Amino acid sequence: HAHLTAFEIYTQLKPRLPAVNPSTVYRALERMGHAGKVSISDMGRGAAVYERVGGELHHHLVCQNCGQVLTIDDESVNGLFRELEKENSFQMSTNHLVLFGHCSQCRQKTAE
Numbered sequence: 421h422a423h424l425t426a427f428e429i430y431t432q433l434k435p436r437l438p439a440v441n442p443s444t445v446y447r448a449l450e451r452m453g454h455a456g457k458v459s460i461s462d463m464g465r466g467a468a469v470y471e472r473v474g475g476e477l478h479h480h481l482v483c484q485n486c487g488q489v490l491t492i493d494d495e496s497v498n499g500l501f502r503e504l505e506k507e508n509s510f511q512m513s514t515n516h517l518v519l520f521g522h523c524s525q526c527r528q529k530t531a532e
Contacts, residue, residue: 423461423469423489459516463489471516479517485526 424432430445449470452458458470464482477494501512522530 423463423471425465425467425469427467429470456515461516461518463518464520473515477515480519481523482518482520483523483526484520485522488523488525490523 426446430442433440453460460468463469479492481490
């Protein structure tokens with residue numbers, strides 16, 4: 421469940437595949453995203469991050485101050501998704517929700 425930018429993926433592939441170039445990695449990730457094989461998310465890192473789809477669905481809470489990432493299971497938000505679908509006659513295809521806020525440690529530091 422790594423969340424890597426396209427450049428991070430490229431730098432990991434380069435030693436094993438010296439002929440690979442960044443544009444090839446970007447195009448492959450885009451194709452895999454359209455095919456539902458990777459999720460593409462904004463985790464507040466300045467670039468989209470990619471994660472292989474598979475296993476348990478999960479979502480994230482990201483602290484806008486320190487960057488801490490908390491993982492939450494799908495059950496925590498599934499009820500909200502179903503309610504929104506019902507209220508709006510809408511079928512969601514979201515498989516990776518990222519919510520931004522402030523963690524308890526950062527809130528405590530700000531209060532002090």
